[in-house]
Amino acid sequence: MPIDINGIINETRGRNFELFEEHINPVFVKVLRTLGFNRSWVRGEGPYLWDETGTRYLDFLTNWGVFNFGRRHPAIRNALQQVLDSDFPGWVGFDAPPLAATLARELVKRMPPGLDTVYFSNSGTEAIEAAIKFARAYTGRPRTIHLAKAFHGLTMGSLSLNGEASFRRGFDPMLPDSSEVKLNDLASLGAQLAKGDVAAFVFEPIQGKGVNIASDEYLLGAQDLCRKYGTLMVCDEVQTGMGRTGRFLATQWVDNLRPDIICLSKALSGGYIPVGATITRRAVYDSVYDTMHRAIVHASTFGMGNMAMAAALASLSVLDDENLMERANELGARFRRGIEEMVPRFEFLKGVRQRGLMIAVEFGQPESMSLRAAWAMVNKMDENLFAQAIVLPLLDDHHILTQVAGHAMPIIKLLPPLNIDESDVDWFLAALEDVMVNLHRFPGPAWEVLKKLGSHALTAKRREGRVTAG
Numbered sequence: 001m002p003i004d005i006n007g008i009i010n011e012t013r014g015r016n017f018e019l020f021e022e023h024i025n026p027v028f029v030k031v032l033r034t035l036g037f038n039r040s041w042v043r044g045e046g047p048y049l050w051d052e053t054g055t056r057y058l059d060f061l062t063n064w065g066v067f068n069f070g071r072r073h074p075a076i077r078n079a080l081q082q083v084l085d086s087d088f089p090g091w092v093g094f095d096a097p098p099l100a101a102t103l104a105r106e107l108v109k110r111m112p113p114g115l116d117t118v119y120f121s122n123s124g125t126e127a128i129e130a131a132i133k134f135a136r137a138y139t140g141r142p143r144t145i146h147l148a149k150a151f152h153g154l155t156m157g158s159l160s161l162n163g164e165a166s167f168r169r170g171f172d173p174m175l176p177d178s179s180e181v182k183l184n185d186l187a188s189l190g191a192q193l194a195k196g197d198v199a200a201f202v203f204e205p206i207q208g209k210g211v212n213i214a215s216d217e218y219l220l221g222a223q224d225l226c227r228k229y230g231t232l233m234v235c236d237e238v239q240t241g242m243g244r245t246g247r248f249l250a251t252q253w254v255d256n257l258r259p260d261i262i263c264l265s266k267a268l269s270g271g272y273i274p275v276g277a278t279i280t281r282r283a284v285y286d287s288v289y290d291t292m293h294r295a296i297v298h299a300s301t302f303g304m305g306n307m308a309m310a311a312a313l314a315s316l317s318v319l320d321d322e323n324l325m326e327r328a329n330e331l332g333a334r335f336r337r338g339i340e341e342m343v344p345r346f347e348f349l350k351g352v353r354q355r356g357l358m359i360a361v362e363f364g365q366p367e368s369m370s371l372r373a374a375w376a377m378v379n380k381m382d383e384n385l386f387a388q389a390i391v392l393p394l395l396d397d398h399h400i401l402t403q404v405a406g407h408a409m410p411i412i413k414l415l416p417p418l419n420i421d422e423s424d425v426d427w428f429l430a431a432l433e434d435v436m437v438n439l440h441r442f443p444g445p446a447w448e449v450l451k452k453l454g455s456h457a458l459t460a461k462r463r464e465g466r467v468t469a470g
């Protein structure tokens with residue numbers, strides 16, 4: 001009897017959290033329950049999700065930037081359907097898959113000049129691992145340089161380039177050869193590169209954690225330093241690529257910036273099938289695959305699968321056909337105007353950092369005495385709490401999924417699908433206004449919820465021994 005997938009989904013509805021808790025990750029379920037993300041989703045379409053009560057939600061979390069084209073995009077589904085219905089075999093192994101070759105050609109067309117060769121994998125972290133190995137092979141050097149607050153994935157190589165100690169804790173030793181420098185600080189980058197043993201400088205043009213935008217001067221200066229000292233520039237566009245910032249790559253906002261390696265993943269296959277791509281110059285690639293004996297010396301069993309390649313080809317078409325980069329710029333500007341217009345009216349609201357539809361809303365210490373006391377109270381309980389005070393009511397009261405931008409930062413991040421419309425932006429702006437009005441009433445119900453959350457956080461910290469009683 002064929003397996004009844006819809007039957008499984010229906011039968012487990014409501015019990016999925018217990019099942020997940022028992023067999024997968026109980027701590028994560030605790031987090032979901034604490035933050036109110038323990039909802040039963042029944043449907044997803046475009047930028048929307050529906051729960052079992054029929055309530056419609058706006059998804060600005062998009063699984064951390066995967067759904068640039070929304071859910072169930074008809075063109076991407078159609079491409080996948082064609083693969084499923086076709087007899088054409090994938091993963092023969094000893095083969096040169098035509099969909100992969102075509103996708104590589106299409107990606108190269110969208111790259112800065114000179115990047116003409118593609119390695120395909122299955123995730124962002126694998127795209128970075130390939131970049132590290134390629135840079136070591138090409139330069140014959142061991143070291144990498146990464147930025148504070150960097151996030152490049154969580155396998156051992158990319159974890160070694162993580163700029164946040166809490167991710168690395170418990171997993172030492174890292175790759176011994178990566179050093180951290182501060183974003184926009186050319187002097188420290190120069191000092192590291194001058195040692196002459198650095199294979200790669202790995203960076204995100206806009207950091208996912210905190211939406212910190214690298215300045216043009218920094219990136220061009222870093223490029224000069226990398227060229228001077230023979231280091232490859234590896235640009236992680238896993239989150240910023242595929243039109244997210246209003247250009248195909250975020251690096252393409254900077255004239256004459258020509259990284260040696262670009263990493264893509266997330267939205268590349270439209271949210272259906274995992275995929276990763278590491279795109280570089282022929283000479284770099286050839287330094288890895290240098291003899292017939294080593295023709296597949298770096299590879300992955302599931303790389304270049306027909307489903308992933310077809311979904312990615314369809315995603316590229318959707319990006320062009322629907323003018324989504326232009327739309328990202330227009331809609332991003334609408335977010336910016338709306339948020340900036342609110343800043344003078346709300347003491348907690350400090351500003352917006354935005355490029356296309358990669359958006360951070362920043363909060364900070366207010367001026368008035370009573371709100372300052374409230375700010376101090378929540379930050380003392382937990383430095384992550386204030387951003388949760390925004391994310392929670394956005395979800396509970398306004399049915400919008402968002403995320404805290406990173407560890408211990410009063411910033412929330414929005415990564416909406418690129419094909420939302422003006423009414424979706426206005427839905428968010430009205431919601432943010434309401435959340436702000438409520439948080440500026442202290443004492444008030446919004447602060448009671450926060451206190452409750454804060455006491456959960458304190459208890460957890462005490463249990464982990466991160467805070468001593470008293």
Ligand SMILES: Cc1ncc(COP(=O)(O)O)c(C=O)c1O
Binds near residue numbers: 064154208
């Ligand atoms: C900039 C960046 N690089 C790499 C990764 C890792 O991607 P993955 O989770 O697919 O391994 C992420 C994931 O969030 C990311 O944001």
